[in-house]
Amino acid sequence: MTDTIPEIPPAVLALIGVEQHPEESTFAIEMGYVYNTCAAVQNGNPLFWEEAVARELTHGWITPPTMMSVWFRPHYWTPGATGERLALQAHFDLKRLLDLPEAIISGNETVFGEPVRPGDRLRAHQIVRSISPVKTTKLGRGRFWVIDLECFNERGEFVGRDTYDCFGYRRNAS
Amino acid sequence: MSAYRLLTLDQVKEGDELPSLTQHVTATTVVLGALASRDWRPMHHDRDFAINRNGVRDIFINTPNNAAWFERFVTDWTGPRGRLGRMKFRMNDSVFPGDDMVLGGRVTGTSIDAAGCGWVELDLAVSVQGQVKTSCRARVALPVDAADNPWDRHGERWQP
Numbered sequence: 246m247t248d249t250i251p252e253i254p255p256a257v258l259a260l261i262g263v264e265q266h267p268e269e270s271t272f273a274i275e276m277g278y279v280y281n282t283c284a285a286v287q288n289g290n291p292l293f294w295e296e297a298v299a300r301e302l303t304h305g306w307i308t309p310p311t312m313m314s315v316w317f318r319p320h321y322w323t324p325g326a327t328g329e330r331l332a333l334q335a336h337f338d339l340k341r342l343l344d345l346p347e348a349i350i351s352g353n354e355t356v357f358g359e360p361v362r363p364g365d366r367l368r369a370h371q372i373v374r375s376i377s378p379v380k381t382t383k384l385g386r387g388r389f390w391v392i393d394l395e396c397f398n399e400r401g402e403f404v405g406r407d408t409y410d411c412f413g414y415r416r417n418a419s
Numbered sequence: 420m421s422a423y424r425l426l427t428l429d430q431v432k433e434g435d436e437l438p439s440l441t442q443h444v445t446a447t448t449v450v451l452g453a454l455a456s457r458d459w460r461p462m463h464h465d466r467d468f469a470i471n472r473n474g475v476r477d478i479f480i481n482t483p484n485n486a487a488w489f490e491r492f493v494t495d496w497t498g499p500r501g502r503l504g505r506m507k508f509r510m511n512d513s514v515f516p517g518d519d520m521v522l523g524g525r526v527t528g529t530s531i532d533a534a535g536c537g538w539v540e541l542d543l544a545v546s547v548q549g550q551v552k553t554s555c556r557a558r559v560a561l562p563v564d565a566a567d568n569p570w571d572r573h574g575e576r577w578q579p
Contacts, residue, residue: 271457278457281454281455282455282456282487283491284451284455285448285451285452285455285484286452286488286491287442287491288490288491288494289495290495290499291421291423291499292499295420295421297420298421298423298499301420302499302568302570303570309487309490310490310503311487311489311490311503311506312483314456314483315455315456315457315483318456318457318458318459350482351509351510352507352508352510353482353486353507354506354507354508355486355505355507356504356505356579357502357504357505357506358577358579359573360570
């Protein structure tokens with residue numbers, strides 16, 4: 246590998262703003278993972294524990310909003326699956342296409358729409374919003390990029406959007 | 420149905436501090452959070468991998484679990500009618516077993532939007548020994564009065 250970071254290929258520039266990697270939630274939304282999540286952080290919000298409260302405030306059970314990404318994470322193993330299954334494929338695509346072997350996600354913003362309910366089937370797609378010119382940071386030289394993951398329920402209602410700020414780079418020579 | 424906490428917008432003003440939350444982090448804390456969020460990556464459950472491959476001192480709390488801690492911290496304060504609209508966070512450093520993680524926060528603004536929804540803006544942080552590990556800005560809907568319920572808002576009436 247040379248130290249020169251190549252120009253952004255036109256095929257990569259053409260991906261900006263395009264919906265990619267459509268996917269569906271790994272399984273129908275269920276409360277088991279909600280209890281696991283609430284237990285892991287000792288979240289006693291009665292919306293997730295008391296059906297009467299859930300009925301009064303949200304017309305039935307909902308799941309914690311911050312669990313949105315959980316529903317799209319692949320199983321660790323499935324019969325017949327080969328290769329590593331990646332949660333944010335567009336990010337790993339850019340690492341490869343831009344020849345930047347290291348990458349970090351430096352920031353994340355989530356906007357929450359309609360609550361997710363048990364039984365929902367969600368769908369999502371990823372959109373590369375921007376790719377920066379070459380930058381130098383304490384980690385190395387590379388490019389910043391921004392990826393949105395937009396999520397909808399089976400009724401077509403907007404459920405949320407995760408925006409990832411990423412930096413792909415080559416390490417500084419030590 | 421048990422009584423629950425109800426925080427309304429008129430009870431909040433800029434500069435208010437949220438009650439802090441301290442959690443002693445163990446390996447169980449980290450692994451529970453990673454598996455609950457379906458994050459199977461080894462740096463969140465395999466100490467040898469974390470040390471020898473990632474070059475850090477131990478397994479560490481994963482990002483989705485970090486978000487779940489912030490959500491719990493916020494809704495402990497608001498009660499169940501508090502509805503998260505937006506969260507933006509930045510990870511500066513990791514939280515490891517043995518750390519005493521402190522969640523803290525401050526109100527930076529309040530408003531009512533054109534649809535009549537009450538909003539509070541929060542600056543939040545996870546700190547260990549006074550060092551901010553993760554900072555977070557959150558926008559949370561609060562009822563404007565005891566009869567209001569932000570969860571009833573949909574479509575154009577919900578503008579987070």
